Every structure is written in structure tokens, then in C-alpha cells.
Amino acid sequence: MPVTLVETKLFVPPARADLVARPRLDGLVSAGRTRLTLVSAPAGFGKTTLLTAWLAADAGRRTAWVSLDETDRDPEAFWTYLLTALDRAAPGTGAAGLALLGAGQPVETVLAAALNELSVLPDDVDLVLDDYHLAEGPETQPGMAFLLERLPPQVRLVLSTRADPALPLARLRARGELTEVRAADLRFTGEETTAYLSTATGMELDAGDVSALASRTEGWIASLQLAALSLRGRQDPSEFIAGFAGDDRYVVDYLVEEVLDRQPPELRDFLLATAILERLTGPLCDAVTQTSGSSRVLESLERRNLFVVPLDDQRRWYRYHHLFADVLRAHLLAERPEQVAGLHRRASDWYAAAGDPALGVRHALAGGHVERAAELAELAIPELARERREAVFRSWADELPDEVLRNRPVLGIGLVGALMSSNEFDDVERRLVDIERQLALPEPELIVMDAAELPRVPAAIEMYRSALALNSGDPAGAIVRAGRALELATEDDLLVPAAAPALSGLASWALGDLAAAHRSYSTAVAGLERAGRIADVLGCSLTLADLELALGRLGDAQRTLERALELSDRHRQGAATPLRGTADMLVALSRSAWHRDDLASSAELLRRADELGEPASLPQNPYRWRVAMARLRAAAGDLATALELLDEAERVYVGDYSPPVHPIPATRARVLVAAGDVAAATAWARQHHLAADDEPSYLREYEHVTLARVLLAQETAEAGAAALGLLERLLAAAEAGGRDGSVIEILALLAVAREDVEPLVRALSLAEPDGWIRVFLGAGPRLTPLLQELVRERPDWGHPRRVLEAATGAAASTPAPQSASTRLVDPLSERELDVLRLLAGDLDGPDIARHLVVSLNTVRTHTKHIYTKLDVNNRRSAVSRAHQLGLLTR
Amino acid sequence: MDCYEIQVQGRLDPRWSGWFDELTVAAGPDGTTVLRGPVADQAALHGLLARLRDLGLPLLSVVQVEAPR
Numbered sequence: 001m002p003v004t005l006v007e008t009k010l011f012v013p014p015a016r017a018d019l020v021a022r023p024r025l026d027g028l029v030s031a032g033r034t035r036l037t038l039v040s041a042p043a044g045f046g047k048t049t050l051l052t053a054w055l056a057a058d059a060g061r062r063t064a065w066v067s068l069d070e071t072d073r074d075p076e077a078f079w080t081y082l083l084t085a086l087d088r089a090a091p092g093t094g095a096a097g098l099a100l101l102g103a104g105q106p107v108e109t110v111l112a113a114a115l116n117e118l119s120v121l122p123d124d125v126d127l128v129l130d131d132y133h134l135a136e137g138p139e140t141q142p143g144m145a146f147l148l149e150r151l152p153p154q155v156r157l158v159l160s161t162r163a164d165p166a167l168p169l170a171r172l173r174a175r176g177e178l179t180e181v182r183a184a185d186l187r188f189t190g191e192e193t194t195a196y197l198s199t200a201t202g203m204e205l206d207a208g209d210v211s212a213l214a215s216r217t218e219g220w221i222a223s224l225q226l227a228a229l230s231l232r233g234r235q236d237p238s239e240f241i242a243g244f245a246g247d248d249r250y251v252v253d254y255l256v257e258e259v260l261d262r263q264p265p266e267l268r269d270f271l272l273a274t275a276i277l278e279r280l281t282g283p284l285c286d287a288v289t290q291t292s293g294s295s296r297v298l299e300s301l302e303r304r305n306l307f308v309v310p311l312d313d314q315r316r317w318y319r320y321h322h323l324f325a326d327v328l329r330a331h332l333l334a335e336r337p338e339q340v341a342g343l344h345r346r347a348s349d350w351y352a353a354a355g356d357p358a359l360g361v362r363h364a365l366a367g368g369h370v371e372r373a374a375e376l377a378e379l380a381i382p383e384l385a386r387e388r389r390e391a392v393f394r395s396w397a398d399e400l401p402d403e404v405l406r407n408r409p410v411l412g413i414g415l416v417g418a419l420m421s422s423n424e425f426d427d428v429e430r431r432l433v434d435i436e437r438q439l440a441l442p443e444p445e446l447i448v449m450d451a452a453e454l455p456r457v458p459a460a461i462e463m464y465r466s467a468l469a470l471n472s473g474d475p476a477g478a479i480v481r482a483g484r485a486l487e488l489a490t491e492d493d494l495l496v497p498a499a500a501p502a503l504s505g506l507a508s509w510a511l512g513d514l515a516a517a518h519r520s521y522s523t524a525v526a527g528l529e530r531a532g533r534i535a536d537v538l539g540c541s542l543t544l545a546d547l548e549l550a551l552g553r554l555g556d557a558q559r560t561l562e563r564a565l566e567l568s569d570r571h572r573q574g575a576a577t578p579l580r581g582t583a584d585m586l587v588a589l590s591r592s593a594w595h596r597d598d599l600a601s602s603a604e605l606l607r608r609a610d611e612l613g614e615p616a617s618l619p620q621n622p623y624r625w626r627v628a629m630a631r632l633r634a635a636a637g638d639l640a641t642a643l644e645l646l647d648e649a650e651r652v653y654v655g656d657y658s659p660p661v662h663p664i665p666a667t668r669a670r671v672l673v674a675a676g677d678v679a680a681a682t683a684w685a686r687q688h689h690l691a692a693d694d695e696p697s698y699l700r701e702y703e704h705v706t707l708a709r710v711l712l713a714q715e716t717a718e719a720g721a722a723a724l725g726l727l728e729r730l731l732a733a734a735e736a737g738g739r740d741g742s743v744i745e746i747l748a749l750l751a752v753a754r755e756d757v758e759p760l761v762r763a764l765s766l767a768e769p770d771g772w773i774r775v776f777l778g779a780g781p782r783l784t785p786l787l788q789e790l791v792r793e794r795p796d797w798g799h800p801r802r803v804l805e806a807a808t809g810a811a812a813s814t815p816a817p818q819s820a821s822t823r824l825v826d827p828l829s830e831r832e833l834d835v836l837r838l839l840a841g842d843l844d845g846p847d848i849a850r851h852l853v854v855s856l857n858t859v860r861t862h863t864k865h866i867y868t869k870l871d872v873n874n875r876r877s878a879v880s881r882a883h884q885l886g887l888l889t890r
Numbered sequence: 891m892d893c894y895e896i897q898v899q900g901r902l903d904p905r906w907s908g909w910f911d912e913l914t915v916a917a918g919p920d921g922t923t924v925l926r927g928p929v930a931d932q933a934a935l936h937g938l939l940a941r942l943r944d945l946g947l948p949l950l951s952v953v954q955v956e957a958p959r
Binding site: 042043044162163220222248249250251252253322323326327329330331333334337 | 903
């Protein structure tokens with residue numbers, strides 16, 4: 001579920017020009033290049049100001065900045081902002097982590113991917129989180145502790161907060177890894193106060209007056225700022241200061257009132273009315289205050305240092321300084337409570353019209369306008385759902401009170417959609433039951449914003465019930481419900497005719513009924529295309545092609561993928577990058593080419609996929625690409641590299657909804673058998689609890705067939721007999737399930753097990769129409785004599801000869817990857833190749849340095865050169881490009 | 891509902907009552923302020939404390955008291 005970014009939160013605030021120099025503090029921070037820098041003090045102590053001043057002074061370090069708010073308590077939002085900020089500061093470092101986050105992976109997996117990149121980052125980065133206290137909570141804290149513990153030396157974490165974070169501060173302090181700046185440090189000293197007041201007021205103040213002010217404000221910069229504002233232009237500053245010093249009221253209160261009282265009434269009204277807004281911009285303020293000219297007012301407030309902070313560098317968006325805003329709001333509540341509802345209402349209307357339903361709903365709720373909030377929500381959901389921005393309206397399911405949902409079935413079902421897409425199933429059935437209750441009511445009692453949506457609700461209910469059934473392990477139930485949903489779907493419904501068959505397909509697949517799964521997925525793909533959800537068409541086409549391969553229909557798989565690729569091209573609409581999933585299509589086509597023994601095309605397709613890179617890839621692509629490349633390397637006889645690639649594939653593995661029927665360890669076992677390492681392959685079978693007398697099941701078919709290969713490779717009579725029995729049972733199961741792809745493979749193995757050509761003949765007949773070739777080679781060298789015999793007996797039959805050529809001329813038919821020096825303009829040095837080889841593994845930066853017996857800085861320099869020469873900006877892409885260019889082959 | 895008495899350093903005007911969920915805001919001894927009244931639950935209590943923190947008012951004590959009859 002992608003999070004929509006509020007750009008202003010990632011904006012690095014520029015340093016203010018008019019600051020008083022505070023060398024005492026500058027020394028604190030530049031000395032401390034520690035893992036964690038903590039600036040912890042209450043509001044109004046100048047934390048953000050201090051940080052921006054440091055950053056401005058320290059050019060040459062990249063800065064990743066996030067201004068956090070309460071919405072960042074949600075871990076998905078929090079990590080999205082953090083990784084995006086990192087990726088902007090150091091391009092390439094956040095992409096892998098963001099993809100994993102978007103795929104719903106656990107936070108530690110996400111962070112491990114980011115840390116993998118950061119640990120070899122050539123440059124230094126500061127990661128600054130402003131207002132960390134707003135985001136800290138039980139959901140974000142564990143990930144932060146993990147990140148902090150493993151942060152490499154290149155990255156400095158800087159937190160500004162009003163409350164000490166729940167991180168191991170004592171331990172960091174003891175290890176000298178913590179730089180702290182606290183309230184006591186941030187308070188202005190007498191000297192600093194004098195300097196500040198003289199600059200801020202433009203007046204020369206009496207020493208006694210300055211001392212009285214310093215003492216009353218206790219060096220608290222927020223109150224000093226307010227005092228300075230109050231003093232400016234006064235004829236008798238001493239009188240004001242005496243009055244102020246003699247009063248014991250809360251300083252901010254006193255001073256803000258002073259400041260407010262000195263403003264013209266319209267400005268005072270403006271400040272109080274706009275206090276309800278988190279962020280301010282001219283047109284919004286105009287709407288809320290029902291005036292015009294707010295843009296000029298805001299600019300003037302900024303010029304006069306009246307507590308507005310710009311949020312971008314075009315002077316369009318601002319916010320009030322937190323303390324000032326709190327006092328304004330308190331004044332508003334005290335003086336004009338009856339106006340608050342109306343202010344929120346106007347803000348809500350403005351946001352709704354401006355296309356920001358999230359804030360429209362939030363303000364409506366804040367103003368107590370629950371009905372209006374429900375209206376806005378219902379109107380906004382269809383488009384948000386179409387754009388897959390369910391994260392935006394997920395929170396409405398909690399924020400809209402039950403009473404307003406009791407007669408709004410369309411809103412109700414929309415919220416169910418949000419819960420389902422964030423995998424929160426607990427409350428869904430209750431809501432579905434309530435929506436059914438509402439549908440039984442007479443129509444005048446219902447509130448529906450768009451009448452066309454109401455008839456679609458019954459089908460949607462059944463569709464969600466199907467998803468619930470699937471999720472709770474009841475695939476048969478899911479199929480029934482999906483069928484009901486299709487029956488109930490209206491003519492113009494675009495969602496159910498796509499989603500219900502997809503659910504049905506998944507359920508059938510889980511039950512091992514591939515033919516039914518294939519039918520359902522074909523329907524789903526057509527439905528998705530009609531609904532214009534092209535990205536989903538790509539994902540479903542991948543699944544469809546997987547099913548077609550399993551059913552033995554190599555030609556159909558080819559056509560499915562080519563169609564999807566063509567569709568993706570057509571819908572690109574001139575965008576710079578192809579749709580996400582395009583690279584995955586190319587990898588899948590590469591797999592088909594490999595099956596046909598067209599290794600040159602297979603390699604070329606992988607090359608194209610690698611060039612498209614991360615933006616065109618689904619989260620599963622990194623591992624799929626590596627498995628495909630492993631197969632190519634294995635076909636070329638380079639089994640060592642194939643195994644390395646499979647190790648890498650496992651490290652970057654991300655699953656999806658489909659059943660994991662080709663586990664990487666089983667693929668590795670096949671390569672081990674080909675390499676002659678039967679002991680290791682046997683160990684694999686033991687580790688994964690696979691035995692020859694297992695009951696065949698579709699979900700473990702690939703593993704069982706692999707086991708048969710392993711047993712045959714053991715070359716004992718006992719193993720041979722076990723393999724034979726296993727293969728016969730596997731064959732029966734595969735035939736019953738219509739899985740011709742597996743049938744071909746099993747028959748080839750049976751031919752070897754029985755030393756009989758008859759199964760081989762059957763297999764070749766099945767394989768010939770679509771051109772399956774490499775599936776036979778897994779049966780190992782013992783198949784060759786059988787092939788030769790067949791070619792002698794049936795010289796007119798082409799297919800056995802083709803398979804025989806592939807089996808015997810394997811090395812010759814693979815194009816050797818061109819040596820690095822002919823492909824790169826600026827070839828890598830020996831040392832750089834050493835580092836590159838280690839980048840392919842899972843060692844972090846310091847470990848790589850230790851391994852090569854050099855400093856981390858040397859590793860970083862090499863990495864920088866490697867990235868430049870390979871034209872990439874991150875570790876993972878460097879490794880795939882290296883494989884692509886054959887730089888890592890042995 | 892539980893009743894709480896929260897004491898902070900500094901003098902807050904009674905006008906702030908609305909900002910603090912309608913607790914009474916009264917002057918305490920030695921330049922302190924006491925906020926007193928019913929608080930719905932722990933989450934509400936922590937919300938109040940956070941608002942006090944955000945104004946920069948040093949927290950002196952938080953005590954649960956008998957509800958007035």
C-alpha cells in the first residue's frame with residue numbers, strides 16, 4: 001500500500017540568516033561525529049534552528065531530513081518517509097528497502113536491505129528526524145533500535161525531540177557514541193541574551209534590563225523572541241521590562257498576549273482563526289477567515305519574524321511555530337469557542353475542493369461535523385481505491401464513529417476494502433453483517449452519495465467474504481463465494497469481475513487444481529484489462545504464465561507474456577520508465593527461452609531486464625532475476641557461480657500471494673546434483689524432511705521431483721528402487737492434475753530409472769509441440785544413451801535429436817559472456833573486482849574491509865569507482881549488472 | 891471517572907481551562923498552578939501531560955484525588 005508523500009515533510013529547512021552566533025554549541029556538535037546525536041528539550045528551545053545551522057555549516061555531508069508529525073506513529077508511513085529521505089540524499093540506498101516495505105515485509109528485512117547499501121556507501125549521510133517524540137511509539141521504536149544498532153560509520157542519526165527516546169542512551173553514552181544537547185545547553189547565556197536582544201530589537205538595552213529579562217525568561221529562546229517582539233519600537237523599554245519581570249504569569253501567555261494586543265484587530269482575528277490549521281497557505285487561509293489577501297499576510301508575518309516557519313522554498317506553505325500555535329489555539333478556545341466548528345468546516349470544504357480528502361475529513365471530524373466527514377469520505381473513496389491509495393482512507397475506518405456508518409452501506413463497504421488491503425481481517429465480518437442489515441432497509445432510510453454504487457454492494461460483500469475464506473485456509477469456501485460474487489455483479493462493475501476470479505484462481509491453485517486456476521486467472525486478466533488496472537494485468541499475467549508452464553503449455557505462456565508486455569508498452573503514455581512489472585515480464589520470457597534451449601535470447605532478455613532496473617520491477621524481481629541467471633550459468637557449466645546466484649536469490653527473496661511451489665533450496669539441490677555434489681544434495685532432502693515414501697502433493701511436487709533426481713544420482717540399487725517408486729506415484733498425481741510440464745520431467749526421469757526408452761518417447765511426444773528441451777537435461781547424463789538409441793531408431797523424428805544436441809553440446813550452445821574488458825568503457829581493476837565479488841555476498845562494509853585487509857575508507861573508494869564504472873548507484877544493482885556482464889564468473 | 895490534581899511551575903491563567911479539557915486552573919502556592927478535575931482515562935491523562943510539556947511548564951506532581959461530592 002503506497003503512502004502518498006507530503007513533500008514539505010522532506011524539505012530540508014534552510015538556516016535562518018539572522019541568527020546569533022553560538023560558538024559554544026557549534027563546538028558540541030562538530031566534535032561529536034557520533035552514531036547518535038540527540039537534541040532533547042521542550043518546545044521553543046531552538047532545536048530545529050540549531051540543527052539547520054549545523055547542517056548549513058557542514059557542507060559536503062548529504063542530509064536526509066524528515067519533519068515528523070503524529071501520522072508517522074504508523075510504521076508504514078514512518079519508514080516510507082525515512083527511506084525516501086535517505087534515498088533522496090544518497091540515491092539508490094532506499095529503493096530496495098522501499099520495495100520490500102511496499103510488499104509488506106517485516107521491518108527488519110526492510111532495514112537490512114537499506115543497511116546493506118548504506119554500509120558500503122562511499123559518501124557520508126546525516127539522517128535527521130525532527131520532532132521525533134511525535135512518531136515514537138511501540139510500533140516504530142523496535143525498528144529504530146534495530147537501525148541504530150547496525151548503523152554504519154558513514155551514517156549519523158540525529159534526533160530532535162521533546163522527550164528522551166526509548167533507545168539505549170545509557171549504553172551509547174558509555175561507549176562514547178552519543179552526543180547530547182539538552183535544555184541546559186540550549187538556554188541562552190547572559191552574553192548570548194545580550195547579543196540576541198540587541199540584534200532582534202535593534203535597540204541598545206540597559207544592562208540591568210537585560211539581566212531582568214534573562215532571569216525572567218531563564219534563557220528560554222521562545223520567550224526571548226516574544227520579548228524582543230514586544231520591545232521593538234517601544235519608547236520606554238525599561239517600563240515594559242519592569243512590568244514583565246514583576247508579573248509572575250506564564251511567560252509565553254504574558255508575551256503572546258502582549259504581541260497579540262499590539263496587532264491590528266484584523267491580524268489578530270487572522271491569527272486566531274488560522275490557528276486551527278496544521279499548515280497554512282494563502283488560499284486556504286482566505287477560505288477559513290473569509291477574507292482575501294492572506295498570502296501577503298503570511299509573507300509579512302514571516303518577514304516580521306512572527307512565528308511562521310516556511311515549509312518550502314516557494315513561500316507557498318507555512319506553519320506556525322508550535323508554541324505560538326498552542327497559545328493561539330488556547331486563546332481561540334477561551335475567547336471564541338462558538339467559532340471553532342465553523343472554522344473547521346471551512347477548512348474541510350477547502351481541502352475537499354482542493355483534492356485532499358484526507359485533510360477534508362480530518363477537519364470535518366475536528367469540527368464535530370461527522371455527517372459531513374462521512375459524506376466527504378464516501379465521495380473520495382472510489383478514486384482513492386482506483387489509485388491504490390488505500391493507506392489514505394484506512395484510518396477513516398477508526399475515526400468515523402459507528403453511528404454515522406449505520407445507514408451508509410457504500411461508505412461501509414469502502415472502508416472494508418481499506419481494511420482488507422491492509423490485511424486487517426478481524427473486524428471485517430462484523431462490518432459485512434451490518435452492511436447486509438442496511439441493504440434490507442427501505443431505500444429512503446439509506447444515505448448514499450452516488451446512487452450508481454449501491455447496486456454494486458452485494459457483489460462486493462461476497463467478494464470480501466471470499467477473500468476472508470481464502471485467508472483463513474478455506475479455499476473451497478473461497479471458490480464458492482467468488483462464484484456468488486460474480487453472479488451478483490452488475491453489468492458496469494469493474495472490480496468484482498476482475499478480483500473475484502483472481503481469488504478463485506488463487507484458491508484453485510492452493511487446492512492443486514491448476515486447470516481451474518488457469519481458467520479463473522484468464523478471466524481475471526481480462527477483467528483487469530477492462531478495468532484499466534494495467535499494473536495488475538502484469539502481475540496476473542505473470543501468474544497465468546506460471547500456471548501455463550506447469551500445465552505444459554510453453555507456447556501459451558510465451559503468448560501471455562508477450563501480450564502483457566505489449567499492453568504495458570501501449571499504456572506507458574510516454575512516461576520515462578516502463579510500468580512496474582515490465583522487468584518481471586522480461587525475466588519470465590527469459591525463462592521460457594531457456595526452456596526452449598534458446599540461451600542467447602534468454603541471456604538477452606535478462607540483460608534488458610537488468611537495464612530497466614528497480615523502477616520497472618515488482619518486489620519479487622530481484623530474486624527471480626537471480627534464479628534465471630543461475631539457470632543460465634548452470635547451462636554454461638559454471639555451477640559455482642550458479643550456486644552463488646541462488647544464495648543471493650535467497651537473501652533477496654520476497655514472496656507473493658501465490659503458493660511457493662519452486663523453493664530456492666530445491667533449485668540449489670538440482671545444481672548440486674549437476675555439479676556432482678550428491679552428498680550436499682542428499683543433505684538438502686534430509687533438512688527439508690523429504691522422503692521417497694512421502695505422499696505426493698502438488699505443493700511439494702517440485703521438491704519431490706528434485707528428490708527423485710538426487711536418489712538417481714546416488715547410484716545405488718536401493719536409491720534407484722526408491723526413486724522408481726516415487727516417480728511412479730508422482731506421475732500418477734501429475735497426470736491426474738493435468739500438469740503436463742511436470743509429466744514431461746517425471747517421464748524423463750522414469751526413463752533413466754527404468755533404463756527404458758518408452759517413457760522417454762512419451763515425454764518427447766508431449767514436449768515436441770511447444771518445444772520443451774531443457775526440462776530433459778535434469779535427468780542427467782544417463783539419459784544420453786537412451787536419446788542416442790532413440791535417434792538411431794527413429795532418424796526422422798527431430799525432437800530427440802534436438803534434445804540430444806542440447807545435452808551433449810551444452811557448453812557450446814551457450815554464448816560465453818563477453819569478457820569484461822570488451823563491454824566496459826572503463827574496465828574494473830583487479831582490486832575492484834575483489835570488492836565487487838564481496839559486494840555480492842552478505843558481508844557489511846567493515847567485514848569486507850577486514851576480509852581484504854584494508855580500511856573501510858578504501859572499500860568505500862573502490863565502491864564509488866565500481867558504481868561509476870557500472871553506471872549504477874547502489875550495491876544490489878552493481879551485483880546484478882556484474883552478473884549480467886559476466887564479471888563474476890569463474 | 892478518576893479525578894486528578896496536576897501541579898506545574900508557573901502561573902497559568904484560568905482561561906486555559908478550555909485547552910486542558912475543562913479542568914479547573916487555579917493558582918497554587920509559590921508561583922505554581924494546580925489543574926484539577928475529572929480525567930476520562932490514562933490516555934486522556936497522558937494527553938494532558940503532553941500538552942503541559944509542550945507549553946514548557948515544568949511538571950511538579952500528578953496525584954489522583956477523591957472526586958468532589
